[in-house]
Amino acid sequence: MTTAVIQDTDQFLADFHDTWQFGATARNGVDRQAGTAEHGRIRDWFKQRAEEEGFEVRVDSIGNVFALLTFIPDADFVLTGSHLDSQPLGGRFDGCFGVIAAFHAAIELKRRVEAGEVIPQYNVAVVDWFNEEGARFAPSIMGSSVMCGFFDRDEMLAVKDLGGTTVREALESIGYLGEDEAPVPASYAEIHIEQGRLLERHAIAIGAVTQSWYTQKLNVKVLGEQSHTGATIMKDRHDALPAASLLVLKTEEVVEEFEEEQIVTSVGQFNVEPNSPIVVPREVNLVIDLRGHRREDVEKARQILVDYCEEVARARDITIEAVDFDIRDHQRYPDDGVVLTEKAAANTGVSCMRIETMAGHDSVPLNRKVPTVMIFVPSEGGVSHCEREFTADEDLVQGLIVHTDIVSRLITGDLDHLKA
Incomplete structure (x- = not known):
């Protein structure tokens, strides 16, 4: 396995902090609920950055955005990402960190593949799932659940917000009601802020998620x-x-x-x-x-x-x-995926503990379809869905390095034995 090095962590931090401009609030939070103009603007930014880095961008019929790197034509994809929508007056780390970290992990893996340091068996796709938060449109975790076949797409497109606007209308208004086929997932990896204080309480850098509540x-x-x-x-x-x-x-x-x-x-x-x-x-x-x-x-x-x-x-x-x-119901993440996280943390030289997720994430429906790995970085004070939500740059970078190691292991087939 390659050493735990990321070539350009400064660009990762610059990109992540640049996202704050989209829906920024006066108290350092963000407000970009699903399908709003602010949500559309950050998606436009993400699409542009992905295309600048040589990714192919697709948008499916429930508004999920995929940035693809194809190493092997006709091979399936390791999906990695989170969401760019937020709660009203929410924090700027929730979801957004997972998308930008996944993006930069993919950029680094592209470099490693081109340098011959990693020999992939799969391609990689960075995903921004639509309406994870469920703040404007219920239920939450919508886009990933539709893609996995657990929610009906047409029923979800017909869901209305309190003002009577449908999901379909909202997606059309921001230009993200697509027609593209979603990439076929081989596995999935997601990194997220903890939204709790167990990691902070125990002074641990990485949480290897074992199950959802x-x-x-x-x-x-x-x-x-x-x-x-x-x-x-x-x-x-x-x-x-x-x-x-x-x-x-x-x-x-x-x-x-x-x-x-x-x-x-x-x-x-x-x-x-x-x-x-x-x-x-x-x-x-x-x-x-x-x-x-x-x-x-x-x-x-x-x-x-x-x-x-x-x-x-x-x-x-x-x-x-x-x-x-x-x-x-409870979703138990594969034990081998938890061990994979522990190996990646050890390879990076940071501490790791097993942890449960009290909150829901897009990894929950994905975990029912393909081998899935979920990891956390600390949240200061356990605060989330709030403007003062905060995670230090050092913790973000350590998370990026571990996450890159995980995705590297996935694209080389480390969890293939878990497939049905």
């Missing part, structure tokens, strides 16, 4: 009756908002029934109708997100919350509907 969401609709805030006496009201507020508090409180740091819960989306200052709300729609190390913990928390919905509805003479959606 069990995830389940509840789409909750609280139905009351609209009335005048000034003219309706309290006992005659059927106010949806206080009932919904009780559900928010219960969602936070339910974690107290479980072992510490084994389950997380939240209400991240909350919409009130008609949202007028002089109208008692008739309807509230909210999404409850439950994730845990153990499936049984998530299922127990879900049942507690569903039962509580029924209790609140009876007590307040309103209707509450709780519907399951976006249920994702």
